Amino acid sequence: MAEATNDPVRLPPAPRIPKLVQGVAFVINRDKAVAAVARRHGSEFTLNLPIFGHTTVISDPALVKELFTANNDLIARAGTLGQVLGPGSTFSLDGLPHRQRRKLLVPPFHGKRMQGYEGIVEEEVRREIATWPEGDEFATMPSMMRITLNAILRAVFGADGAALEELRELLPPMVLKASRLAVMPPAARRDYGPLSPWGRVEKLRRRYNTVIARLIADARRDPGFEDRNDVLALMLQARYDDGSPISDDHVADELLTLLAAGHETTATTLAWAVERLRRHPRLLARLRDEVDAGGSDLLQATIFEVQRTRPVINGTARMTRQRIKLGEWVIPERHVVLVSISLAHATERSFTDAEAFNPDRFVGNPPDTHAWIPFGGGIRRCIGAAFANMEMAVTLRTLLQEFEFGTTYAPGEAAHSRGVATAPARGGRAVVYRRSLQEPRLVTADATEASA
Numbered sequence: 342m343a344e345a346t347n348d349p350v351r352l353p354p355a356p357r358i359p360k361l362v363q364g365v366a367f368v369i370n371r372d373k374a375v376a377a378v379a380r381r382h383g384s385e386f387t388l389n390l391p392i393f394g395h396t397t398v399i400s401d402p403a404l405v406k407e408l409f410t411a412n413n414d415l416i417a418r419a420g421t422l423g424q425v426l427g428p429g430s431t432f433s434l435d436g437l438p439h440r441q442r443r444k445l446l447v448p449p450f451h452g453k454r455m456q457g458y459e460g461i462v463e464e465e466v467r468r469e470i471a472t473w474p475e476g477d478e479f480a481t482m483p484s485m486m487r488i489t490l491n492a493i494l495r496a497v498f499g500a501d502g503a504a505l506e507e508l509r510e511l512l513p514p515m516v517l518k519a520s521r522l523a524v525m526p527p528a529a530r531r532d533y534g535p536l537s538p539w540g541r542v543e544k545l546r547r548r549y550n551t552v553i554a555r556l557i558a559d560a561r562r563d564p565g566f567e568d569r570n571d572v573l574a575l576m577l578q579a580r581y582d583d584g585s586p587i588s589d590d591h592v593a594d595e596l597l598t599l600l601a602a603g604h605e606t607t608a609t610t611l612a613w614a615v616e617r618l619r620r621h622p623r624l625l626a627r628l629r630d631e632v633d634a635g636g637s638d639l640l641q642a643t644i645f646e647v648q649r650t651r652p653v654i655n656g657t658a659r660m661t662r663q664r665i666k667l668g669e670w671v672i673p674e675r676h677v678v679l680v681s682i683s684l685a686h687a688t689e690r691s692f693t694d695a696e697a698f699n700p701d702r703f704v705g706n707p708p709d710t711h712a713w714i715p716f717g718g719g720i721r722r723c724i725g726a727a728f729a730n731m732e733m734a735v736t737l738r739t740l741l742q743e744f745e746f747g748t749t750y751a752p753g754e755a756a757h758s759r760g761v762a763t764a765p766a767r768g769g770r771a772v773v774y775r776r777s778l779q780e781p782r783l784v785t786a787d788a789t790e791a792s793a
């Protein structure tokens with residue numbers, strides 16, 4: 342575990358490149374920039390970035406474990422997302438208030454509860470794929486975005502009817518605008534009038550607050566309120582240790598947080614899953630056989646491997662509150678430590694033949710908590726990990742039941758940053774044939790497997 346120290350500061354090596362050049366390279370392609378420095382300096386190095394300032398990048402599992410398990414007095418969250426989501430968002434809380442909030446939020450997202458949401462997700466998937474064209478290549482990303490948006494609005498917000506319609510229309514542009522402004526300097530998040538970028542976000546936010554206030558009032562009036570399973574109802578019923586509830590304003594901030602954190606991340610991972618599967622015909626055939634036989638081990642391993650090789654969040658940051666010892670390094674106070682998820686997943690030390698897309702590595706061998714970190718770790722580990730996993734498993738299972746996928750020799754899609762999440766640049770394109778209509782199987786590539 343990382344510990345406080347008075348030893349002299351000792352940072353990992355820094356590339357001798359001007360700050361501006363480092364910043365531009367980081368903004369243009371974070372993954373490539375970080376990988377290039379890692380090739381030269383190894384798994385730990387220090388960058389000098391705009392907004393973050395001096396930032397130490399780590400990816401070795403032993404150091405990642407030390408950081409993720411460090412005491413809250415030593416490290417805090419780093420990043421600006423809380424500023425756009427509101428003071429009641431988990432992303433705005435640290436220390437004791439953060440721990441208290443997690444105590445109330447984690448139980449509704451516990452693995453066992455997730456089965457209760459499978460029906461909602463399957464319904465959304467079936468509704469969406471009813472319109473998928475047969476035999477024509479198309480991007481699956483827009484469908485994945487609709488599936489994960491509707492799943493969260495129904496299972497988490499407990500929305501239906503007019504409120505569901507209004508949130509469906511209001512939230513995607515609001516979250517997109519806000520997350521773009523979140524990665525800009527603070528001045529971009531000032532309201533300079535209704536036509537300014539932040540002014541527009543504020544206008545949408547006022548509409549959002551009105552819909553959520555209505556949703557909360559309706560939930561409290563609902564005679565079946567206490568038996569409801571949606572996260573909104575569970576949050577309204579939850580009590581802190583002193584018996585007080587989460588305030589309605591904080592419930593609104595938290596719902597927005599869950600949507601912003603959980604919608605696009607899950608959709609982009611699903612689009613990557615389609616992109617990978619099309620290029621691995623033998624795996625596709627094995628998955629189809631497994632799903633037909635009612636199994637799920639290979640499918641789960643495939644989800645793990647998609648998240649390892651194509652992590653949609655490529656890093657997560659912490660800020661030191663005191664000078665700390667981290668492995669052999671001594672990191673000063675108020676210094677950002679960035680855990681590079683992409684580097685951690687690409688190292689041979691943790692994953693043999695790391696370049697290869699090989700779900701079998703995880704069959705009967707679940708990933709290590711500090712080497713496989715698409716959901717981060719420690720006290721700030723993703724609250725929605727079990728929800729996301731359930732959504733991805735149900736979506737992929739349903740797709741495999743319904744469709745034969747046309748496979749391809751085309752090179753893999755490049756990665757494209759959408760601001761927060763990294764997506765396949767061409768939207769995870771697919772060609773599908775309905776299985777009920779198309780037997781025997783239609784595939785366009787032979788059984789030769791692409792390995793990466």
Ligand code: HEM
Binds near residue numbers: 607653715716723
């Ligand atoms: C594949 C999908 C997802 C990925 C890859 C993902 C990834 C992450 C990552 C990397 C973090 C930061 C963890 C850290 O700093 O250690 C995080 C935090 C978080 N995620 Fe997710 N996430 C996903 C889906 C979801 C879903 C579906 C929800 C909720 C419905 C959600 C809610 C949250 C929340 C509330 C946090 C903040 C936790 C805290 O600061 O205490 N995420 N997620």
